[in-house]
Amino acid sequence: MRDGKGAVKRRAGVRLWLSAGWLAALVLVAVFAPWIAPKDPLAQDLFLGRLPPFWETGAEPGYLLGTDSLGRDVLSRIIFGARIALGVALVAGTITCVIGAALGLMAGFLRGWVDLVISRFIDIWMAFPPVLFSILLIAVMGPGLTSIIVAIVVIDWTRFARVVRAEAMAQGAMDYVASARVAGRGRWGVMVREILPNVLPTVVVLLTLEMGIAVIVEAILSFVNLSISTDDPTWGGMISEGRAAVYQAWWVLVFPLVALFLTVLAFSQLGEGLKDRFDPVLR
Amino acid sequence: MSFLSVRNLSARVKGGPVLLRRVSLEVAAGEVRGLVGESGAGKSMIGKAVLGILPQSVVVTGGEIWLDGVDLLALPVAERRRRIGATAALIPQDPLTALNPSRRIGGQITDRLVDILGWERGRAERRALELLGEVQIAEPARVLRNYPHELSGGMRQRILIASAFAAEPKLIVADEPTTALDVTVQKQILKLIAGMQARHGTALLFVTHDLGVVSKVCQSLSVLYGGMVVEDATVRDFFAAPRHAYSAALLAATPKYTDPLASLTPVPDAVIAAVQAEVAAFEGNMFGGGNG
Amino acid sequence: MADLYTVENLRLSLADMTRKPLLGAAPRLEILKGLSFTIPKGAVVGIVGGSGSGKSTLGRVLVRLLEPSGGRVMFGGVDISHLDEAGLRPLRRRFQMIFQDPMSSLNPRHRVGTIIAEPLRLHGFDDVAGRVARALEHVGLAQGFAGRYPHELSGGQRQRVGIARAIALEPEFILADEIVSGLDVSSQAQVLNLLERLVADLGLTLAFISHDLSVIRRLCQRTIVLSQGVIVEDRVTAELFADPQAAYTRELLDAIPLPDPDQVWA
Numbered sequence: 001m002r003d004g005k006g007a008v009k010r011r012a013g014v015r016l017w018l019s020a021g022w023l024a025a026l027v028l029v030a031v032f033a034p035w036i037a038p039k040d041p042l043a044q045d046l047f048l049g050r051l052p053p054f055w056e057t058g059a060e061p062g063y064l065l066g067t068d069s070l071g072r073d074v075l076s077r078i079i080f081g082a083r084i085a086l087g088v089a090l091v092a093g094t095i096t097c098v099i100g101a102a103l104g105l106m107a108g109f110l111r112g113w114v115d116l117v118i119s120r121f122i123d124i125w126m127a128f129p130p131v132l133f134s135i136l137l138i139a140v141m142g143p144g145l146t147s148i149i150v151a152i153v154v155i156d157w158t159r160f161a162r163v164v165r166a167e168a169m170a171q172g173a174m175d176y177v178a179s180a181r182v183a184g185r186g187r188w189g190v191m192v193r194e195i196l197p198n199v200l201p202t203v204v205v206l207l208t209l210e211m212g213i214a215v216i217v218e219a220i221l222s223f224v225n226l227s228i229s230t231d232d233p234t235w236g237g238m239i240s241e242g243r244a245a246v247y248q249a250w251w252v253l254v255f256p257l258v259a260l261f262l263t264v265l266a267f268s269q270l271g272e273g274l275k276d277r278f279d280p281v282l283r
Numbered sequence: 284m285s286f287l288s289v290r291n292l293s294a295r296v297k298g299g300p301v302l303l304r305r306v307s308l309e310v311a312a313g314e315v316r317g318l319v320g321e322s323g324a325g326k327s328m329i330g331k332a333v334l335g336i337l338p339q340s341v342v343v344t345g346g347e348i349w350l351d352g353v354d355l356l357a358l359p360v361a362e363r364r365r366r367i368g369a370t371a372a373l374i375p376q377d378p379l380t381a382l383n384p385s386r387r388i389g390g391q392i393t394d395r396l397v398d399i400l401g402w403e404r405g406r407a408e409r410r411a412l413e414l415l416g417e418v419q420i421a422e423p424a425r426v427l428r429n430y431p432h433e434l435s436g437g438m439r440q441r442i443l444i445a446s447a448f449a450a451e452p453k454l455i456v457a458d459e460p461t462t463a464l465d466v467t468v469q470k471q472i473l474k475l476i477a478g479m480q481a482r483h484g485t486a487l488l489f490v491t492h493d494l495g496v497v498s499k500v501c502q503s504l505s506v507l508y509g510g511m512v513v514e515d516a517t518v519r520d521f522f523a524a525p526r527h528a529y530s531a532a533l534l535a536a537t538p539k540y541t542d543p544l545a546s547l548t549p550v551p552d553a554v555i556a557a558v559q560a561e562v563a564a565f566e567g568n569m570f571g572g573g574n575g
Numbered sequence: 576m577a578d579l580y581t582v583e584n585l586r587l588s589l590a591d592m593t594r595k596p597l598l599g600a601a602p603r604l605e606i607l608k609g610l611s612f613t614i615p616k617g618a619v620v621g622i623v624g625g626s627g628s629g630k631s632t633l634g635r636v637l638v639r640l641l642e643p644s645g646g647r648v649m650f651g652g653v654d655i656s657h658l659d660e661a662g663l664r665p666l667r668r669r670f671q672m673i674f675q676d677p678m679s680s681l682n683p684r685h686r687v688g689t690i691i692a693e694p695l696r697l698h699g700f701d702d703v704a705g706r707v708a709r710a711l712e713h714v715g716l717a718q719g720f721a722g723r724y725p726h727e728l729s730g731g732q733r734q735r736v737g738i739a740r741a742i743a744l745e746p747e748f749i750l751a752d753e754i755v756s757g758l759d760v761s762s763q764a765q766v767l768n769l770l771e772r773l774v775a776d777l778g779l780t781l782a783f784i785s786h787d788l789s790v791i792r793r794l795c796q797r798t799i800v801l802s803q804g805v806i807v808e809d810r811v812t813a814e815l816f817a818d819p820q821a822a823y824t825r826e827l828l829d830a831i832p833l834p835d836p837d838q839v840w841a
Binding site (some may be wrong): 174175176178179180181182183184185186187189193194197198 | 635638640660663664667668670671672674675676679680681682683684685693694697698737740744
């Protein structure tokens with residue numbers, strides 16, 4: 001099986017490096033946005049409206065990916081949009097993950113009334129329609145990044161809790177747990193020291209998927225204007241604006257869409273790649 | 284000529300280790316041959332190769348499998364499937380996973396007869412009823428309507444045996460059929476398989492790791508190590524005096540409560556080293572010796 | 576010889592959730608139906624039975640992975656039947672267990688060295704590294720194994736790690752639950768010989784659970800035969816094999832396929 005495994009690993013490796021590479025580049029771009037972006041993302045110049053990207057006739061030097069109908073530089077807006085997208089992904093993903101995984105781990109391993117309470121809570125929670133729920137939340141809290149993050153956490157923690165609970169239950173039935181107890185380890189000790197490392201790969205995969213979801217959700221909410229003000233450069237907002245003028249200036253729609261697509265894809269592929277890398281049995 | 288004749292069969296994981304090294308063995312019509320070896324010896328792979336159910340990652344790299352006068356490996360895939368389906372059957376290892384949990388027993392026995400052999404449903408159902416009687420299942424009509432989870436492990440293994448004999452195959456491959464069962468149930472199942480085999484005159488390739496089981500149901504055996512046949516003997520000759528040092532050591536390691544001190548002797552490291560050297564030398568031959 | 580374990584009228588029942596009525600409590604499923612026996616210090620006792628006999632459940636009660644629902648389990652003069660985790664903790668070092676499936680009983684994410692060292696640290700042993708090294712030596716594994724993961728080992732090697740983990744704590748009692756049933760005969764013999772030697776060298780008391788009477792015959796001085804939660808026979812092994820009293824014991828013995836074509840099955 002040696003070489004068969006090798007082939008799998010090589011493929012996983014390429015996937016891992018490509019996705020990690022894209023995300024790392026994106027992080028750098030987001031962090032250093034003010035120095036990298038060629039223009040001010042908010043600067044309007046109606047005389048320079050709807051300039052095409054650099055390879056088309058009529059392009060202006062300095063506006064690599066063209067401008068939108070208000071004359072704002074598309075590339076600069078994508079760069080600053082990455083800040084918001086990644087910020088939301090990181091914060092919302094991590095909080096969702098920690099809350100959901102902790103509850104799932106406790107329910108799955110401690111069983112009994114803890115499981116009963118958490119599981120019922122999850123069931124009830126999931127009966128709320130998520131879209132309505134998030135719109136309601138934002139209506140109450142007012143549009144803005146914080147509302148988006150809260151909405152993602154509040155809706156998606158059940159995803160983590162359910163998967164981690166099932167995984168912790170399966171791991172809890174393994175004899176290494178029994179043997180840790182024979183060795184004299186208490187319940188919390190077993191949970192943290194024995195179960196947690198074994199559910200961690202699942203958690204990491206879910207976390208990366210969740211970050212991808214967070215990016216999409218932020219884009220969707222921006223698209224329907226429930227995010228921050230339309231002036232601020234968000235990918236969803238740009239897509240929304242680009243849609244109105246797609247026949248006159250396709251680039252305003254397409255470039256942020258590509259950035260969004262690649263980022264979400266990279267998150268999911270990173271998860272898959274990490275899972276292979278983490279698993280000592282596969283490795 | 285033997286009913287099943289495996290000649291110089293070699294197989295390996297694609298781009299990976301060798302699983303079978305020029306395995307040759309014969310099973311006469313109505314004969315029971317044991318395939319014995321420890322885990323990783325390749326014993327199950329031979330059975331799978333004969334039935335054409337090797338995992339996708341495994342490729343046959345050479346040799347012939349003659350079943351009822353035809354070389355299976357020379358046939359086109361569809362033709363091979365049809366031939367194997369008409370002449371051979373499998374008794375699987377794990378009765379818990381070998382039956383579809385969401386379907387009734389009856390359909391799972393008659394499917395093969397209807398789909399592959401083109402019987403009409405009524406005839407297939409009569410045959411299933413008859414077979415359940417033969418494998419000593421009480422109330423066969425009720426059991427045919429049961430789901431697998433309603434039956435014990437021993438019962439399920441009986442059903443799998445009935446199902447294997449349903450189409451009157453000339454050859455059955457039994458892949459560790461009693462490993463998952465209690466020793467008292469194992470005895471009943473082995474007696475049942477032996478009785479059915481004798482009555483139907485079916486040739487049987489019996490894959491097992493247990494020499495005790497071999498001595499009860501087989502007439503001849505092949506001992507495997509590292510995908511290579513190290514000994515091919517009749518059961519009587521083998522248990523009287525095994526010829527190969529490895530098979531002798533394997534026999535000495537087999538527990539025997541009537542002789543607690545002499546049995547359960549670990550296989551000496553020297554014997555393992557010798558047989559590994561033999562496998563390595565054989566492999567050198569295999570790839571260095573032209574078209575072998 | 577003093578008794579290490581005294582078990583009196585031990586009962587254990589579980590709620591049978593598969594037959595739970597819509598309303599009301601699930602019926603109780605009796606697993607152990609009043610067992611009484613003793614295990615003297617230094618004895619090697621076999622516990623044999625088919626699946627569903629309750630032998631593994633009994634074993635897990637002895638090391639208090641399960642709490643009995645009735646009767647008493649005395650270990651070294653202390654009633655451990657209903658001790659809580661805190662009360663058990665100081666005793667845990669003294670009774671250890673080796674599991675059937677070494678793949679599932681060794682945490683796949685820990686290295687062998689960690690697996691053996693963890694229990695030692697938990698119980699506050701000094702010189703953990705030295706003790707791990709000695710435990711590996713005892714079970715005939717080279718020191719380099721400490722850095723490997725369980726999946727990198729063969730079945731026999733994994734089971735040796737399981738034994739090393741148990742003996743490292745210098746326990747008085749070891750419960751071995753079907754520890755060779757998943758192994759090839761060659762490593763089966765090696766592991767049994769190793770266990771036999773360790774029990775003698777370290778002066779351990781051993782309860783050896785198995786479905787295989789041949790293995791019990793080889794290893795144990797006394798044998799308890801269990802059938803459906805009841806002890807049907809409890810005798811010196813040699814006598815039990817020479818003259819089995821219970822019908823179930825005879826049935827078990829008759830069903831063993833000896834590697835001998837002259838043994839004819841009735």
